[in-house]
Amino acid sequence: MPTTPATAANSSSNGTAPSIMLELVDENGTTIGTAEKLAAHQAPGQLHRAFSVFLFDEEGRLLLQRRALGKYHSPGVWSNTCCGHPYPGEAPFAAAARRVHEELGVSPSLLAEAGTVRYNHPDPASGLVEQEYNHLFVGMVQAPLRPDPEEIEETAFVTARELAERHEAGPFSAWFMTVLDAARPAIKELTGETGGW
Numbered sequence: 001m002p003t004t005p006a007t008a009a010n011s012s013s014n015g016t017a018p019s020i021m022l023e024l025v026d027e028n029g030t031t032i033g034t035a036e037k038l039a040a041h042q043a044p045g046q047l048h049r050a051f052s053v054f055l056f057d058e059e060g061r062l063l064l065q066r067r068a069l070g071k072y073h074s075p076g077v078w079s080n081t082c083c084g085h086p087y088p089g090e091a092p093f094a095a096a097a098r099r100v101h102e103e104l105g106v107s108p109s110l111l112a113e114a115g116t117v118r119y120n121h122p123d124p125a126s127g128l129v130e131q132e133y134n135h136l137f138v139g140m141v142q143a144p145l146r147p148d149p150e151e152i153e154e155t156a157f158v159t160a161r162e163l164a165e166r167h168e169a170g171p172f173s174a175w176f177m178t179v180l181d182a183a184r185p186a187i188k189e190l191t192g193e194t195g196g197w
Helices: 005-009 037-041 090-104 162-170 175-190
Strands: 021-026 031-036 048-056 062-069 082-084 110-122 129-139 152-158
Touching: 021 037, 031 037, 037 062, 037 129, 048 090, 048 175, 062 090, 062 162, 082 090, 090 110, 090 152, 110 175, 129 175, 152 162
Parallel strands: 048 129
Antiparallel strands: 021 031, 021 048, 048 062, 048 082, 062 152, 110 129
């Protein structure tokens, strides 16, 4: 992936893991500062910028991922294709494309903005809180996936009906239905009325 000022500032050349900084925002999505990632998620949570991606194959099936068991937040649960946080100063679109490539080993063949949604979702298991101003993206993936096992336990392409069945069986991330519902108008535009989304 190309290096930008934002990604360069958040990488480490000496082999140590840098602390990951997030962009804090107000209720309108205006940047008001930064905070370390874990600190921003500790109760009651600090409102920060995030993104969620929904990628579909040519048959109109949604790509889900089950989060790796080793993740500190919401491990082992199913969620949307990819989600994460832009680095301070990084455009949400660029961050979304970057994380899709880092997590799934592919670049979307199409990626489009699909609005924003603001939510507050506590995670009872970890005690962490998702206070997020979330930028939504929808698109298509056509290349074979190469998931990073440190990020993703497994993947699945599902129809709208299969998703409803899976969601009933669980478990899914606390934020999944919020971001899916907010992205539905753009998803319907992408997949067509017959897709069932």
